[in-house]
Amino acid sequence: MVRRTEWLFTWFVNNIYIILYSLREFLNLLLKKNLKLKHFKTSMPKTILVTGGAGFIGSNLCEFLLEKESAKIICLDNFFTGKKENIASLLKNQNFVFVEKDIVDPILFDEKIDQIYNLACPASPIHYQANPIRTIKINTIGVINTLGLAKKHNARILQSSTSEIYGDPLVHPQTEDYKGNVNPIGPRACYDEGKRIAESLFFEYHRNHKLDIRVARIFNTYGPKMAKNDGRVVSNFILQAINNDDITIYGDGKQTRSFCYISDMVEGLYRLMNQDYVGPINLGNPEELTILQIAEKILELTESKSKLIFKDIPQDDPHRRKPDITLAKNKLNWQPVIPLNDGLIKTIESFKSVLS
């Protein structure tokens, strides 16, 4: 008798996740019949979908969620800019599932999805300009597909919007109520206008279908798992410095950006998803630097012999960018904590280890 009880107890402990999961699925079936069990439902293990989950921010977010939540994490990616290496270590985790898919195609899941982080979209200028019409499709058809999925599952959905929706800003620093200065027919428009219409779609689903949305406006972010070939300033300069190649400054290098380390960004996204404020909300580091200053910092930290060379500045390249994060401080109790030097050292180390 004692042995049987022990065996039963061990079986129960070993299968607790499956039991809770099955119970939740069962309750979801009941819920469709409008039984009022909502408070019970929220205490069940969650299923979280991360679209673009093999990309730079997506893969770091999946890793964070696996540590933070006792949830099943479904990572969806079509590997256009995402990388298998970014999620290779996560595949060993039994709570992590990968689905190879493009959000422009219809998305269906039988199991209940509770939260969706929509990060699927190429985000660096050379990547989103490589196939601009596809970038527009991702931000229209793809976003409608993802919103439709959230509606079907009654899931909360977070959109990764961007500082690019402010274009070449005439207000500095940028507050969320600034409407922006975007060239609708320039080479950046596929992304800038794409992300603007995506925000419009999110708010229409919110107003018309009562969809539970969150909108984050992500400013320049850097850190381990950045794609080496994305042409961004931090990845380009680190690679050039490590290899003692010329550092390519576009224009006079007096344009500014503000760089947020990836762990700060992921924490901000998580807080936004799990608190009540809908957004839009700026997430970024307000420490502003010129491109020349970031080049000098990277040269110093890598002890590189590289020289600066000056090249033509790309059309519509924003002159200044710095987030006002008052709203994020007030609503999410969030602000970046990783100093630029520390973040750059970690990023340089990760690039060196990948290269070696």
Ligand code: UDP
């Ligand atoms: N940039 C540069 N050299 C490079 C790559 C970028 O001077 O090798 C400049 C670029 O013109 C822009 C800034 O760095 O002014 C940031 O570019 P990035 O592509 O990283 O991001 P953006 O903020 O423009 O989307």
